[in-house]
Amino acid sequence: MLVRALPSVLAAVIGGGVLWQATDGAQAFTSEAARRLDVVRAPRAVPAVQLEDMAGRQVPLLPQAGEVVLVEFIYTVCGDICQIAAADFAEIRDRLQARGLRVRLLSVSFDPVRDTPEQMAIYGDAHDADGAMWTVARPLQQDLPDLLELFDVTVIPDEWGGYQHNAAIHVITSDGRFSAVYDTDAVEAVLAYAGGGQP
Amino acid sequence: MRMICLALLAFAEAVALREAAVASPVQHVLVQMPLLVLAGFMAAWDLKIPRGWAVPLLLAALTVFLFWMLPRNVDWALSPAGETAKYITLPLLLGLPLRLSWPWLGPILRGFLKANALSMLGVLGFLYTHAPVRICNSYLVSAQHDLGFAFLYLAAALACLWAIPVLFGHPRRGPLGAAGCSRCGA
Incomplete structure (x- = not known):
């Protein structure tokens, strides 16, 4: 009896193990959950990329002198999620400012061809991003694919000439590593994380 | 071949x-x-x-x-x-x-697998049509809805397909009554 059941038990154990592995221990069923888990477990080094902001100035993506950088990927004519996310981003900026934390917020365009500095300035104006603590910036077209891959952001064209993308807040800690991903409306969690390492 | x-x-x-x-x-x-x-x-x-x-x-x-x-x-x-x-x-x-x-596989196990396949397609259909977020990063929300409805249509089609032999007998073996009786020796 036992010998007859052995291959089946073995197959069930192996099958269960494969599925356990494939879902990171039943924690991540979607690729979005998987990337968030992976980033926390193994923070990724961010390269020294320069971005062009709304005023046409060069700004570094990497944190400078002990600051934390919060990154959102957007395109300026986005009709839905980016607009809501920008309102939450503004709230995070205001509350960080009130607490005097060294944090920089970047809305990075993944459509650098259409999002010229003028276009980004319109978006900045609309959401009260004044370029001081929070600015809107675009990478060089040639840097874009590597950036999207590093942050695991998938951008696909939609039916109306725009894009759909996995919107989130990406945290680059002061050691220059991409270390966490939060929902765009997870204001409290982002504040707790960004303020965590600092007095 | x-x-x-x-x-x-x-x-x-x-x-x-x-x-x-x-x-x-x-x-x-x-x-x-x-x-x-x-x-x-x-x-x-x-x-x-x-x-x-x-x-x-x-x-x-x-x-x-x-x-x-x-x-x-x-x-x-x-x-x-x-x-x-x-x-x-x-x-x-x-x-x-x-x-x-x-x-x-015996008829009970086959029926169990089929019933599970149907309920699973139903759950997936509900999930993909009602999820407030994108479940797959590679596809648009509208495509996700299409997939959800496709799961539901498939579940309905399979339910009909699998119910026919149960309700009306297998097309090759004749009506259920005759087959069932001959099998149980009546």
Whole structure:
């Protein structure tokens, strides 16, 4: 009896193990959950990329002198999620400012061809991003694919000439590593994380 | 030989749908993937195995089935590594073992598997039509809804298909009453 059941038990154990592995221990069923888990477990080094902001100035993506950088990927004519996310981003900026934390917020365009500095300035104006603590910036077209891959952001064209993308807040800690991903409306969690390492 | 040719045809058809799979999750999950399973199923059409292998092979097939049902693996199946894994595992580790074990499975186990397949399609259909977020990063929300409805239509079609022999008898074995009575010796 036992010998007859052995291959089946073995197959069930192996099958269960494969599925356990494939879902990171039943924690991540979607690729979005998987990337968030992976980033926390193994923070990724961010390269020294320069971005062009709304005023046409060069700004570094990497944190400078002990600051934390919060990154959102957007395109300026986005009709839905980016607009809501920008309102939450503004709230995070205001509350960080009130607490005097060294944090920089970047809305990075993944459509650098259409999002010229003028276009980004319109978006900045609309959401009260004044370029001081929070600015809107675009990478060089040639840097874009590597950036999207590093942050695991998938951008696909939609039916109306725009894009759909996995919107989130990406945290680059002061050691220059991409270390966490939060929902765009997870204001409290982002504040707790960004303020965590600092007095 | 004819079945091998059909298997190759199904596989070729699946490979030909590469571009379509990127554009539409319905083509990916409900056309390309089933074709790959069908390829393995057809390839094993004339093969026989001892009874003892049936359950382990069925478990292997179920594992692979559940693996490719995970939304994150639907995304992964569009990357080069995932694509290769899909082309290999769906025919060889799902279609083939399913075909080999099926003749040994009793009517209760078959019914159990079918009932579970239906309820699972229903749950998936509900999930993909009602989820407030994108479940697969590679597909648009509208495409996600299409996939949800496709799951529901498929569940309805399979329910009808599987209910007909239960309610009205098998088309080849004649009406249920006669077959049932002759089987129980009446």
